[in-house]
Amino acid sequence: MQRRDGLKLLAATALCAPAVTRAAHAADRFATYRGTTIVVNWPAHPHYDAAIPFVVEFTKQTGIKVEIDKMQYMRMHDKQLLEMSKPQSDYDLITILGMWKTEYVKKDLLAPLGPMMKNADLADPDYDLADVVPAYLNNIGAVGGPKGYLAGPGAELYALPFGTETSVLAYRADILDSLGLQPPATYDELLAMLDPIHDKAKIGAVTSRGQSGHQATHAFLLHLNPLGGQFFDENWNVEFNGPAGVKAVETLKRFVETGPAGIPSYGFGEMENAFLLGQSALYLDTIAVFGGVKNPAKSKVDGKVRYALHPKGARYSAESGGFGIAIPKRSANQEAAFLFMQWITSKSLDVAIAKAGGVAMRNSTLDDAGVLAMYPEYKLLKQQLVYTDADWRPMIPEFGEIDEQVLGLRVSEALIGSKTPKQALDESATAVAAIMKRGGYLKT
């Protein structure tokens, strides 16, 4: 397992031994920064909403004030770039998606976390980075390494996972039971039950994202990997327009035909909402749905939902990703921001936030008896994480452009029927190859 070794290396370089042995008194760590105000850019997202009440606790304990600037996450990227390109960064801590990390590092906008984790004055000896789910740490935090966006020799840590996700299948047990159906273990079983659910239960089969741009790309890649495809081959040649890719788009088209009305306009919120409002029988997307199902203000389906592994296609696989928190290089309060970041991702906070409806990112939390009592579905999550792939999308700096302006547009066009799946993917492949040539990955 080359990848796992690389990760150990990453953890080792980040957390050098001296910091762990020299127990710095907790109070001392914070004393210097008492009275400092850090500005934090957070998304409007259930995990972060669950974490907000604890921020007050941090201020009480440390005297470091935290000002939260909350916004919707699809606009966060533009806003962060605007802020960070100004001479003095307004933000001391930002929330990033894994796919932004390489671009930010390439533009020299983020501070590496390694030096701060090695700094005995700042580091918490009980932090235990190795406890963080490896796929998350790798997907969201690592930059460098052989591929540029995963752990390995030369990789550095730039972000800590916070508000992570992987994909699972959620299903309405009541509806499948009434139709005499078993939860699907494979894509074939899943595809076979779309029509029966749609025709007999008079309900959408699978809800899905489909909105033009990032959301459509996400939906496509969610299925590409389990169906046996990959984005690039070893030499950065485009491979997503092969048979597995076509099958992934065709699968999505079937979801549109048999699903709740409006999938081509669904972002994550609309997609989840359709399931929570009882307009679809199945949900195949991030674990954010765990909390959503239980939220009485949003959900009409609490008590009727069970969970299963992301169905197997050519292989078992699931996406990994979600959010992480990182420190802008031009922040004037890097150390205070680091202390906050370390505190809010610590073992005890991870458990507390999970109990409040956020998502855990530490193995110790997944085994925590209290958490498991509240959320039995964490048992499944632990199983799912075994199959979770950190390399399900190429998080190169160019990915943002590919995501929003190439694949996101073409897949969306295939979903609304203005292009065939093959046509859409081939056109994307040509455009992506041009981007890869321009980026110097491919020789002309």
Added chain:
Amino acid sequence: MRAARYGVVVMLALICLGPVLIMALTSLKVQTDIFAMPPVFFFAPTLDNYRAVLLQDRFGTYLGNSVFVGVVSTVLTLTIGTMAAYAIVRFRFVGRSVVSSTTLLLRSVPLAVLAVPVFVVWQDAGLLNSLWGLVLLYTAVNLPFTIWVLYGFIAQIPYELEEAAQIDGCGSLRILTTVVLPLIRPGLAAAAIFTFRIAWNEFILALVLTNRATRTLPVAASLYITDVGIEWGRLMALGVLIALPPLLITLIAARHIVAGLTAGAVKG
């Protein structure tokens, strides 16, 4: 025939107000009523959405920013614009025709075109993130229209009035303030309304040029459009709050708005 015409007018009024009324109604509903289909028209109204918006940490700051930017840029635009319009009407000077034609052309520059270069220029000038930067921008983009409107009004003032004042020994500035200004009040009102409307409503450049401390209300509203289930109740409440001042102005000064809209195109 008359009844039919009244019918048409009432229909039109309903279409014009309908969406705004639905927004207002939605802002008074609880979540479950918002998600009801068919829509409910009779429900127990709640102010929860407004409470949530108004009590949100920074609402006061955003409101203050919007008011500051709206008022200051309106005052500045009117002052500078009146002076310029007066100069163009009453004087022949070097560059006069260049100034007037450039002004007219710049009136139609799309704000999308300005976004990138203004970001660059403002950054160099240290105007990013500051309310004054926004004031300067709105003054600059509103001046062409203001000069255009005021030109028409000033040109209609009989020159003899000014001449009389001049013979009494008044300088140009005195003439402008004592003779001209009182006579062009309707024009000033129209120009003020249109300037304020842009400064209060504008979103794209405000998004690019401000930070969390200097954000205006429309920018704040855009941050509410979340992907994780839009909170329609709050969003509509904020929409109502943003729409309210311009609508109140409409109620008070519809006459002046019509004058502003038709200036230059109908009478010219």
Added chain:
Amino acid sequence: MARVGAFKSMVNRSAPYMLAGPAVLVIGFGCLYPTLLALRLGMEQWSLGTPWSSATYVGLSAFGLALTDPVVLHSFGVTLAFAAVVVGCEMLLGTALALLLEQPMRGMAVFRTIFIAPMMVAPIVVGMMWRYLFDTQYGFANYLIGLVGIGPQTWLGDPVLAFAAIVLSDVWQWTPFVLIMVLAGLQNIDQSALEAARIDGATPLQAILRVKLPMLASVLVVTALMRLIDAFRVLEVIYALTFGGPGNATEVLPVLIYKTAFVSQKLGTASAISVLLLLVVSALSVAALAISNPMRDGRR
């Protein structure tokens, strides 16, 4: 000119420069300079978030690339279609309504106030409002078509319907503008010509076609041009309503410029596309000014 000759003193000779100076400075710095800078930035390849010094000069070829990029051409097509449909609908509807409502009626002042209201609402709010109305699951649009037996539509998820949605929102907001312009134009019509037509036995329809419309011609053309210019500038409503989707079915040029600059972070390319938009809008403005230039003469 004799009147100008009256201003003799040095103070008076400098007066116009003192009066017009501030406006020239502010417009020059805040509007003209950035507009010209767009031309210059269009020749650079420069990514948002990197220092200006890292930009690479690509010269005029950037404009050539932008003009042949299928994404830009598609967007240009969408913009043209949007402008044509929107202005066509608004002109037809607005003119017809104005002719219908021309006669003075009681309470017209109140109704006129109501008609102006949509124009005053912030575009971002208009976009949000219509996004709610067009929502697939609980939108009012689906409720209305449900009343006449049509099933729920995914307005913002279908390219044709999404286009219809942005058209509808614009027609809603701006038809009243045409109405008010034409009403004002009608008030300026020489009544004697209408009287003469009536004496000649013209029907009301003939009076409209032969007398009123020709006399309104310049108002109609200017109004249409003003609307066209505005239609090419629409950004904020679409930003909130569809953000250009689904696919790029509603991606008008201003939206493309915004996305290229701040989503794809290609500031140079965005500027190059801006220049294309600028050319179109400037041509329309020149046309409008040629027909009706309020400052053509020093005094009237």
